[in-house]
Amino acid sequence: MTEPRRRFQTFDDPGHRKGPERIAALRAALREAGVDGFVVPRADEHQSEYVPDNAERLAWLTGFTGSAGTAVILADSAALVVDGRYTLQAPAQVDTGLITVVPLAESNAEAWIAEHLGRDRVLGYDPWLHTPDGVARLERAASKAGGTLRALAENPVDSCWAGRPKPPAGRVVIQPEALAGESAADKLARVRAALVADSCDALVISDPHNLAWAFNLRGGDIGHTPLALGYAILPREGRARLYLVSGEIDPALRAALEPVAEIGPRLDLDEGIAALSGARVRLDGATGAVALKERVESSGGTVDVGKDPITAMKAVKNGAEIAGTRAAHLRDGASVVRFLAWLDGAAASGDLTEIAAVEALEDFRAAGGDLRDVSFPTISGSGPNGAIVHYRVTRDTDRAVGAGELFLVDSGAQYPDGTTDITRTLAIGEPTPEMRDRYTRVLQGHVAISRAMFPKGTTGAQIDALARLPLWRAGLDFDHGTGHGVGAFLSVHEGPQRIAKTGTVALEPGMILSNEPGYYAAGRYGIRIENLVLVEPRAVEGGERPVFGFETLTLVPYDRRLIEPALLDASERAWIDAYHARVREALAPLLNAPTRDWLETATAPLDA
Known part of the structure; x- marks a missing residue:
């Protein structure tokens, strides 16, 4: 018998509504450490959004499993600060009798600390989990309350965490230059040139x-x-000099990096920093922990907190990365279309559940070839669960995909040549007029981003409003950014580029971003439509400045059953029809006859 394929995601809830015993244990540990409170961010020592299991301290302590948030635990009160993606999820996961959920739109961790810490109280923090700027903000907040801030040598959460997972030790391999598009030697030469320009002697690379x-x-x-x-x-x-957490270094990896780098264990990092005495050292302000700054300074080095130049270089994809990303989206589009065709039949049976949909989509992607992993746990939300922006289905929350509901599926894949991320909202049965209205307004904003043309120097914040205007006209909005950067077989969330009210980085050709406006009716349904787009130059006859636009990379049809054509103008209808024609032409050769027939109907002109 053939062994079943190992799945890339599970449906256990690692932290749902943890009992008061963990908060009590932490408070006891804080008393022993001589502090009155402690800050627990959702972060590892690299300040990453996605962290290894042994760094999931916030989930273990509070039950909240979102990818961003900060808890502040005091002797007699506690708060969890979350952004707009998690205002519904957080109260459902934490014990709100113990922890107050604070929406970031109303306050932040520092303001809560200033109000609640109390005079002469001491607030503790882990110096590996905060940047120098973050610590400065905490110091100001504690001072405003009349208290003080203290770094702790050991994280007290770890002392309470029985059965804490071991540090990861995954295999490390070389990304072939044919896919990377540039040798490590050439990349490092560019980084060194940036260090020279900034009068720095060395760079500590803290972002994995x-x-x-x-x-x-x-x-x-x-x-x-x-x-x-x-x-x-x-x-x-x-x-x-590389300092890797992975315990075993493949001899082939060591040989491949021999011309550019020595490799040692993570435990030798302090020894490497000690050799920086007298050097001016660039430390990344976004990912470099304050503990690194202190180590450089205690070794006699001077710290220059600023931007790691690699971040901006990585954001602009080269020709090989772009070609690989296009190829990955073609394969991925065919797999997702096979899933959507299957879904129509499965949903009609009345037996489809959120988990069954996740497993089916992963199976279709695996069958499509070259799947290395999903790029994040699939968001599979039917009815009211779709209104939870970053909902993650568990065996406790799994529900049937019911007739008359909307079904939101946000998913992605990791292929050796590219990373994908796509959201489609689907009608199960007959949608209501309100659903069609809201969906079409979200689609209008999505199309507006897709068609946008903008001069060089334009930031994501300047573009963000285009996605919201159709919703604003109806007194509606959504509480998350419109788009995030995406890597090339790297993170599905990659900065510094983003399309959001806070997107201050100018968009450049070669950057890949998501285009994902949404609308969420709490307790009833959620709508989000997402494609990935590539910034590219646009020729404008008679133009006086360089102009850019977006190439849409994702190749999957929208749900025509949810589109209200009367709300669209002629140019919007033409863009949607042209996109559907492109999807049909690109994917049809990769599909069998029944799926091609489904795609033909799904991509028919809106007036058909």
Whole structure:
């Protein structure tokens, strides 16, 4: 008998509504440490969004499993601050009798600390989980309350966490240059030139994404993101030094990196930092922990907190990465269309559940070839669950996909040549007029981003409103960004580029972003439509400035059953019809006859 394929995601809830005993145990540990409170961010020592299992302290302590949030635990009160993606999820997961959920739109962790810490109280923090700027904000908040801030040598959550997972030790491999598009030596030469321009003698690379890009590495230390955890020290001259968490270094990897880097264990990082005495050292302000700053300074180095130049370089994809991403989206589009065709029949039976849909979609992607992992746990939300922006189905929350509901599926895949992320909202049975109205307004905003043309220097914040205007006209909006950056067989969430009210980075050709406006009717349904797009130059006859636009990479039809054509103008209808024609032409040769027939109907002109 053939062994079943190992799945890339499970449906257990690692932290649903934890009891008061964990908060009580932490408070006892804080008393022993001589502090009155402690800050628990959702972060690891690299300040990452996606963290290894042994760094899931916030989920273990509070039950909240979202990818962003900060808890502050005091002797007699506690708060969990979350952004707009999690205002519904957090109260459902934590014990609100113990922890107050604070929406970021109303306050932040620092403001809560200033109000609740109390005079002469001491607030503790883990210096590996906060940047220097983050610590400065905490210090100001504690001072405003009349208290003080203290770094703790050991994280007290860890002392309470029985059965804490071991650190990861995934295999580390080289990303072939044919896919990376540039050798590690050439990349490092560019980084060194940036250090020279900034008058720095060395760079501490603290972001594992940047480590992966600069040295053409891929690893398995983080679920769904092919990262090798660790650090690097890159001097202006001489070989770099890599310090990897992975316990065993493949001789082939060591040989491949021999011309550009020495490799050692993570435990040797302090020794490497000690060699920076007298050097001016760039430390990334976004991912470099304050503990790193203190170590450089205690070794006699001078810290220059600023931007790791790799971040901006990584964001602009080269020709090989773009070609690989297009190829990945073609395969992925065919797999998702096969799933959608299957879904129509499965939903009609009345037996389809959210978990069954997740497993089927993963199976279709695996059958499509070259699947390395899903790029994040699939969001599979039917009816009211679809209104939870980052809903993750568990065996406790799984529900049937019912007739008359909307079904939101946000998913992605990791292929060796590219990373995908796509959301489609589907009508199960007959949608209501309100559903069609809201869906069409979201689609209008999505199309507006797709068609946007903008001069060089335009930021994501300047574009974000285009996605919201159709909703604003009806007094509606959504509480998340319109788009995030995406890596090339790296993280599905990659900065610095984004389309959002806070998107301050200018968009450049070669950047890949998501285009995902939405609308959420709490307790009833959610709508989100997402494609990935590539920033590209656009020729404008008679134009006086360089102009950019977006190439849509994702190739999957929208649900025509939810589109209200009367709300669309002629140019919007033409764009949707042209996109559907492109999807049909690209995918039809990859599909069998029944799925081609389904696709023909799904991509028919709106007036058909």
